[in-house]
Amino acid sequence: MSDLHEAILGWYDAHQRDLPWRRPEATPWGVMVSEFMLQQTPVVRVLPMWKAWMTRWPTPAALAAEPSGEAVRAWGRLGYPRRALRLHAAAAAIVEQHDGAVPDEYDDLLALPGVGDYTAAAVASFGFGRRHVVLDTNVRRVFARLLAGHEFPAPGVTKAERALAASVLPHDDSAAVWSVAVMELGALVCTAVAPRCDACPVAHLCAWRTAGRPTYAGPERKVQTWAGTDRQCRGRLLAVLRDADGPVHRSALEAVWDKPDQRDRALRGLVDDGLATQVGPDSFALPG
DNA sequence: CACGCGTGGAC
């Protein structure tokens, strides 16, 4: 094993967080649920939700047996509620196509709703110990600094970047642990803002640090706007539906957003996306 | 491939 691998795996062994989906008793379904919830969402906010979901829906079949609206409701304020819808659809697909067992093949995982390259690789790796290149925002940042000498990776995953990640992926059964270890290093030490190089186990090998930590010089990184957007409007509207026991009258939705045009557009969007249904001339609800 | 998609915490 190289110095690089020994340093990162040793650091992970000593400093990893005790997260429930990483424990030996965690099921592939538990891993999959965690990966859905962790898409663009911090660990601290996922923890309580994951526990609640695993208690209520310990298997794909349990989730698939309920209306999709219940998944949306239980998603609460985790954000990006379409993930709840897709997780529900993925559970249904697992029941129908895989006898209720989360598939262990990357290609089968990738075919599930809401599962892209990252999530397929993560579930195959962390749920089944398979060997895959796992490229998330943390891994990309760590490799950009450590191996390429850049503060941040390019906006999109490049061919060269994937090849570089593949070149350091262990060939033995430590590949999955390696991936989660690099990810953890990015989450705890090699952070986007104020990285703690003094606590980094591979600082002595880091190309970015050797170069004097040059600031990012690539294309402008896009920043999401929020106030006044359709996205904010959708969030308000869906919160009303989520917090209600049954159907909601249009007036209750009108009360949470001033601009009629934008409100109507957002509501149509929610219905189009399957996050809401119109159950009467002037009433709406979560999908059944 | 650029964009839209939620939410809340940190600085």
Place this chain on the structure above:
DNA sequence: TGTCCAAGCGT
């Protein structure tokens, strides 16, 4: 205090 960020996906 506004800006940036957090285990991405689908179109």
